[in-house]
Amino acid sequence: MVNPTIVLSKISSIRRRLARLKGMKDVNEEVLRMNLDTQDIVLHNLQLAIQACVDIGSHIISDEGWGGCRQF
Numbered sequence: 881m882v883n884p885t886i887v888l889s890k891i892s893s894i895r896r897r898l899a900r901l902k903g904m905k906d907v908n909e910e911v912l913r914m915n916l917d918t919q920d921i922v923l924h925n926l927q928l929a930i931q932a933c934v935d936i937g938s939h940i941i942s943d944e945g946w947g948g949c950r951q952f
Contacts, residue, residue, distance in 0.1 A: 882943045890932040890939075897929035 904922055912918055941947050 882940055886939055887936055890936045893932045894929050897925040897932070900925045901929075
């Protein structure tokens with residue numbers, strides 16, 4: 881059974897990461913290109929948000945038993 885606590889925790893993490901990224905929406909291309917700290921903030925939050933999405937998918941796949949190899 882899919883654990884709703886796990887899924888909700890991951891969704892919460894995604895929302896936090898997206899909020900951080902929204903806070904960067906006024907950063908223009910030049911600043912992003914020149915400021916390594918800003919690049920790191922954007923990259924880190926994107927990676928964590930994407931990983932949380934992958935984690936949700938993995939949790940569902942595992943729970944549903946879809947991860948097994950099939951022989952043809």
